[in-house]
Amino acid sequence: MSDHRTYKLIEIVGTSRNSVDDAINNAVTEASRTIRNMDWFEVVETRGHIENGRVGHYQVTLKIGFRISDS
Structure with a gap:
C-alpha cells in the first residue's frame, strides 16, 4: 500500500466578533x-473591522x- 495521497485545496474566510x-x-x-x-x-x-475605535470583528x-484520494 502506498502512502501517496491527492489533496484539493480551497480558500475560505471565517469571521467572529x-x-x-x-x-x-x-x-x-x-x-x-x-x-x-x-x-x-x-x-x-488575518484582518478585521474597526467600529468606534475598537475591533468590531475578526476575519x-x-x-x-x-483528501480526494488515498492511493
Missing part, C-alpha cells in the same frame, strides 16, 4: 458540514486541504 481563534473555528466547523476528509488548514491572512482567510 470575539477572536481570531473563534473565526478559525467557525470557518472549519462550517466547512466540515459539506467537505469530507479535511486534514489541515493554513491561516493566510481570517484559511486554506483548507482535504
